[in-house]
Amino acid sequence: MRLRGVLPRLTTPNACWSCRGPVPAAEPFCPTCKAVQPPGQADHFSRLGFARTFDLDPKLVERRYFELQRKLHPDRFATRSPKERAVSQAQATSLNEAYETLMDPLRRAAYLLKLSGIETIGDGKTVADPALLMEAMEMREALAEARTPAEVDSVVSGARRDAEAATAQLSRDFASEDLEAAKKTTLRLTYLDKLIDDARARRLNVA
Amino acid sequence: MAYSEKVIDHYNNPRNVGSLDKGAEDVGTGLVGAPACGDVMKLQIKVSADGIIQDAKFKTFGCGSAIASSSLATEWIKGKSIDQAETIKNTEIAQHLALPPVKIHCSVLAEDAIKAAIADYRAKAGAKPKAAE
DSSP: OOOOOOOGGGGSOEEOTTTOOEEOTTOSBOTTTOOBOOOTTOOHHHHTTOOSOSOOOHHHHHHHHHHHHHHHOGGGGTTSOHHHHHHHHHHHHHHHHHHHHHHSHHHHHHHHHHHTTOOOGGGOOOBOOHHHHHHHHHHHHHHHHOOSHHHHHHHHHHHHHHHHHHHHHHHHHHHTTOHHHHHHHHHHHHHHHHHHHHHHHHHHHHO | OOOOHHHHHHHHSOSSBSOOOTTOTTEEEEEEEETTTTEEEEEEEEEOTTSBEEEEEEEEESOHHHHHHHHHHHHHHTTSBHHHHTTOOHHHHHHHHTOOGGGHHHHHHHHHHHHHHHHHHHHHHTOOOOOOO
């Protein structure tokens, strides 16, 4: 786990490893000597220059990612010192992780909840939400009974519509700061995404 | 990851797959899920007037360990009283099936499913539940 929680240190500048000058958090380069800095503990949102919000424009996420990626790609450091190569490698890894988390609605929602201290998918607990589980059971049964590619496709398109609706619901849940509702919707989306994944495998078997 | 022989046996020949009449007075239904893997498990019990589990059925969508855990759970609870069935621990299921640490939650799911089915039966029968765990 890369995330180590929200620390007050986030706002205080770190010292540059090369020139000891101050470096603001989430700043990939030293403002004084331009040396690449370790990724540190910035969260995925601030790493890409966003506030902690569910509603992100994927095009903007992509653009910021590629801008940073261009500056931080290990290839650019191929002729530098081993220290700089290692640091840029760590930056690139953190950047990819931030990008993948922010681009996927489910991962973004789970991460936002995690930043608020709410575990969703990784807590090993069982859920006993009857409506949610009944829906999951019915979708699973429909998928298990699907015998032709067309039948599988119909289960998938139903699940895709539901997943889109759940994503829209998450946007409202977070906008109204209803984290309990957001947790429920996140769990629902977990089941839907998993079903869509499994259906893809099933599609190959019935084809 | 290698599954134990017992897991493979339950996975290939699951015991007691199916459904009981959810609406019947003497049937208790437990529905639980593990969000981490998108697993969903339904476990049902048919209980006699003197509190003995006469029949148990399950339906699980999930990995091999989840299927084996629920299959084993139905085998174990059949013929037991609901009070006895309630004492089954996930650790016993995990140990019997030799589940690796990453699959322990599958046995937790089975234990929770047994408890949920008993709770549902008790609620229906209007019987006083035992002291909460």
